[in-house]
Amino acid sequence: MMSLLASSSQNTTLHELIMQGEQTLRAYHKQDAAIDARLLMCYLMGCKDITLILNRDEIVSGQLEESYLYLIARRTQGIPLQYLTKSQEFMALDFYVDERVLIPRQDTETLVEAIINISKKQPMHQMIEIGSGSGCISISLAHYMPDVQITAIDISQAALDVTLKNAMYHGVDHRINCIKSDLLSDFKGEPKSIDLIVSNPPYISKEECKDLMQEVNDYEPKLALTDGADGLTFYRKISNQVKPFLKPNGILAYEIGYNQGEAVTNILINEGFQDIQIIKDLTGKDRVVIANYFKSS
CATH class of the missing domain: 3.40.50.150 (Vaccinia Virus protein VP39)
Structure with missing residues (x-):
């Protein structure tokens, strides 16, 4: 599981990052923006949806934020979710x-x-x-x-x-x-x-x-x-x-x-x-x- 721990200069929570991903996908008219935003995070963290809920207020690491936003960008290009998560x-x-x-x-x-x-x-x-x-x-x-x-x-x-x-x-x-x-x-x-x-x-x-x-x-x-x-x-x-x-x-x-x-x-x-x-x-x-x-x- 990718670490949630961040350097002291980071202040984005897990929930905020997922919401950012969802809003970006909506801006590109992705129909299942909310679902895709959560599933991409689950893929990166190697976790179930419940983990996102339980850790919603945790500060994310810069590595996780960068990797997540990269996947969101790939999804906005039209690459199917399944090809990004390989599943x-x-x-x-x-x-x-x-x-x-x-x-x-x-x-x-x-x-x-x-x-x-x-x-x-x-x-x-x-x-x-x-x-x-x-x-x-x-x-x-x-x-x-x-x-x-x-x-x-x-x-x-x-x-x-x-x-x-x-x-x-x-x-x-x-x-x-x-x-x-x-x-x-x-x-x-x-x-x-x-x-x-x-x-x-x-x-x-x-x-x-x-x-x-x-x-x-x-x-x-x-x-x-x-x-x-x-x-x-x-x-x-x-x-x-x-x-x-x-x-x-x-x-x-x-x-x-x-x-x-x-x-x-x-x-x-x-x-x-x-x-x-x-x-x-x-x-x-x-x-x-x-x-x-x-x-x-």
């Missing part, structure tokens, strides 16, 4: 994140929860994730499903390095095998050996990218956001490539954009998938598509 919670687990990977979203928890629920009725042992990024999907599934082995695939070695870092932190690296591959082109698994293949592919269209928030468009990896086309490119490719590897009645699970349910369903039907269902997120928007291949009789 994002997902499925009640803490994940390391940086500019190499997309920041995990709560929407994606709908996908993970759907898979866990299905596994209670249909046992799963071998899984593949295509486009692992931070590893939040694979690692959450490995954490909550202790019998599963997962192959985490990404075209970016930098992203796979983050996946492995998070897998090691959560103690599931022995059950996650990372492979650098363009989709399944370099996957050498046995045919009809996989219970489930999951993907949260880049599904934002080229047109929709124009309307993204600055923080997303300027700082998160474009490779993980958009296909540079209609947003459906990877659903077409993946839905075709996975078929040789899925077991009879194997499952393909996607996260989708709120307006892509019908289009992705049609892609799956054309590829011979059955029992297709769309699951909505907490806001009532289409978010997940689940489908079976070679449905058993």
Whole structure:
């Protein structure tokens, strides 16, 4: 924990410094200015929010003040909070994140929860994730499903390095095998050996990218956001490539954009998938598509 003790020439309290940070963020129209101001201080001090309350009247050190105001300045530039703190919670687990990977979203928890629920009725042992990024999907599934082995695939070695870092932190690296591959082109698994293949592919269209928030468009990896086309490119490719590897009645699970349910369903039907269902997120928007291949009789 960074020291709160200051030299005698300093007279700024912890509360005053946080308020200064909040006011600066508000001046730059940051929507969650108060939350961000506190979280950046918690990050610097290595503490919980309650510590800020208990020590609000303590005089801060010059080192802490300088470091804090530097982070506030970086935040005013639009750098996402998670890239500054190197952390994002997902499925009640803490994940390391940086500019190499997309920041995990709560929407994606709908996908993970759907898979866990299905596994209670249909046992799963071998899984593949295509486009692992931070590893939040694979690692959450490995954490909550202790019998599963997962192959985490990404075209970016930098992203796979983050996946492995998070897998090691959560103690599931022995059950996650990372492979650098363009989709399944370099996957050498046995045919009809996989219970489930999951993907949260880049599904934002080229047109929709124009309307993204600055923080997303300027700082998160474009490779993980958009296909540079209609947003459906990877659903077409993946839905075709996975078929040789899925077991009879194997499952393909996607996260989708709120307006892509019908289009992705049609892609799956054309590829011979059955029992297709769309699951909505907490806001009532289409978010997940689940489908079976070679449905058993």
